[in-house]
Amino acid sequence: MNGMWFVRHGALPPNPERRIVGNRDIPLSPAGREQIRVLAHDFMPILAGRLAAVVSSDLGRCRETASILLTGNEWAASPPPIHLEPALRELNLGQWQGLTKAEIEQLFPGQYDARGRDFPHFCPEGGESFVQLQSRALEAVGRWRRHYPAGTLLVVAHAGVIRSLLACYMALPLDDVLRIPQEYACQTFVPEW
Numbered sequence: 001m002n003g004m005w006f007v008r009h010g011a012l013p014p015n016p017e018r019r020i021v022g023n024r025d026i027p028l029s030p031a032g033r034e035q036i037r038v039l040a041h042d043f044m045p046i047l048a049g050r051l052a053a054v055v056s057s058d059l060g061r062c063r064e065t066a067s068i069l070l071t072g073n074e075w076a077a078s079p080p081p082i083h084l085e086p087a088l089r090e091l092n093l094g095q096w097q098g099l100t101k102a103e104i105e106q107l108f109p110g111q112y113d114a115r116g117r118d119f120p121h122f123c124p125e126g127g128e129s130f131v132q133l134q135s136r137a138l139e140a141v142g143r144w145r146r147h148y149p150a151g152t153l154l155v156v157a158h159a160g161v162i163r164s165l166l167a168c169y170m171a172l173p174l175d176d177v178l179r180i181p182q183e184y185a186c187q188t189f190v191p192e193w
Helices: 030-047 062-070 100-105 112-115 130-147 158-167 174-179
Strands: 003-008 050-055 082-085 150-157 187-191
Touching: 003 158, 030 062, 050 062, 050 130, 062 082, 062 150, 082 130, 100 112, 130 150, 130 158, 130 174, 150 158, 158 174, 158 187
Parallel strands: 003 150, 050 082, 050 150
Antiparallel strands: 003 187
């Protein structure tokens, strides 16, 4: 069976101020590690014998998620390889990263509203747009699919990356990308990709 499983990394530490995470390298929380351990126990056995490779964002939370998923499972031979892919990093929100919405509105007047008016194309200073994110993510999964033309790929990434890939697969406009659910540790299968 050719296809891809997309898995979002586990939960991050609490963020009560709702500071923009973006592609900052924030580790999994203890709860996030436990989410992934449970997922590994319940989900990974169904991939035994089918999994060609794991392709993961190179940010720590995804690297750790991929590692936990492959630990403790019985593989007929050796576990599939894990490839780290920088093009699967989360959306780069430039100078907005680490800020709250209120801080963004104060430091960059009008930009938050401008993003709402043209969500797919808006690019914060020093960052990238969802169109750019989708382009780099599509190129990366296409390249890895060509490298592993048969079997199932497991792609471990971030909500924005997975949403942009699923939007393309489902022929949805990027204006609707945030409507695609992506909870921590969720998994989605895309056949024949």
